[in-house]
Amino acid sequence: MPQEGSRRRKKPHQYDIVIVPQGEGAKPVSFRASRGKLVALAVLTFLLSMCITLAVLVFTPVAMYVPIPNPGLEARYGHQISVMQQELATLTQEFSLVKDYNQQMRKAMGEGAAGDSSTTAKTPLMTTVEEHSSRDEKASNPPPAQETTESPSMDETEIGYDPTVITVGETSPSAFPLIVPVVGFVTQTFDPARNHYGIDFAGKRGTPIYAAGDGHVIFAGWTYDDGNMLIISHGGGYMTVYKHNQALLTSAQAVVTRGEPIALLGTSGKSSLGPHLHFEVWKDGLPRDPNKFLLTPVKGGS
Numbered sequence: 001m002p003q004e005g006s007r008r009r010k011k012p013h014q015y016d017i018v019i020v021p022q023g024e025g026a027k028p029v030s031f032r033a034s035r036g037k038l039v040a041l042a043v044l045t046f047l048l049s050m051c052i053t054l055a056v057l058v059f060t061p062v063a064m065y066v067p068i069p070n071p072g073l074e075a076r077y078g079h080q081i082s083v084m085q086q087e088l089a090t091l092t093q094e095f096s097l098v099k100d101y102n103q104q105m106r107k108a109m110g111e112g113a114a115g116d117s118s119t120t121a122k123t124p125l126m127t128t129v130e131e132h133s134s135r136d137e138k139a140s141n142p143p144p145a146q147e148t149t150e151s152p153s154m155d156e157t158e159i160g161y162d163p164t165v166i167t168v169g170e171t172s173p174s175a176f177p178l179i180v181p182v183v184g185f186v187t188q189t190f191d192p193a194r195n196h197y198g199i200d201f202a203g204k205r206g207t208p209i210y211a212a213g214d215g216h217v218i219f220a221g222w223t224y225d226d227g228n229m230l231i232i233s234h235g236g237g238y239m240t241v242y243k244h245n246q247a248l249l250t251s252a253q254a255v256v257t258r259g260e261p262i263a264l265l266g267t268s269g270k271s272s273l274g275p276h277l278h279f280e281v282w283k284d285g286l287p288r289d290p291n292k293f294l295l296t297p298v299k300g301g302s
Helices: 035-059 061-065 071-108 117-121 126-137
Strands: 014-019 029-034 185-188 199-202 208-210 215-223 227-235 238-248 261-265 276-283 286-288
Touching: 029 035, 071 215, 215 238, 227 261
Parallel strands: none
Antiparallel strands: 014 029, 185 199, 199 276, 208 261, 215 227, 227 238, 238 261, 238 276, 276 286
């Protein structure tokens, strides 16, 4: 016979859930469940809601509007965006310099380039050489001289340049006079009558080319006719040009000093017939005889 006070099995707690609908004549609905069932039901409801939320984020565009912080991705792509912005700013500045220089040269030649959008598609100095070529083809019947702000006239005797001797005192002593930019043989000198606006130095491929004077690089890149080309501004409207290089050793916006290696001699570009450097000097958009500025004037060529 069981003793008094023996343990009795406890019945699980039961809960009645009553749903009372609104409106007359509606009967209430009741459910009975234990505590364990209620906990299980709550857990299942939570898991189901999580699954639905993840499915919405993964398979719908809603995720684009929900900011999910990820420090690793933010650091990686933030750095890439910063680098791209810096490169874009540099390219924009270089393009602006080249465009301004091209327009300055066209203005010096008496051409109205302000509204000509095609000038942006041409490289520096190529437009000017093309203009000289067209003038020489019409040399037998030259047009009337035009008055410009840079040059008094552009007739067949001047052929696009001012033959007046420029003394060294007209420019900065730190930039001029110039040194011979490369070791080589002179194959052709300054001859604007033949559309040759510089001096050609023939030499071995890979021979170092040096900056003829102090200045900063305003163009360094590839052009179709002249290959790898450099343009250095020396201030006061003076610039030197280095064409047909095998490789460039500096970049745009770089500051260079006289005698600093800036390129390697080569034969790049459509107009090059062999390894050589074509070296030019420009003043206010007009070509000048480089021999007028070299410490040691060169001779030779045809």
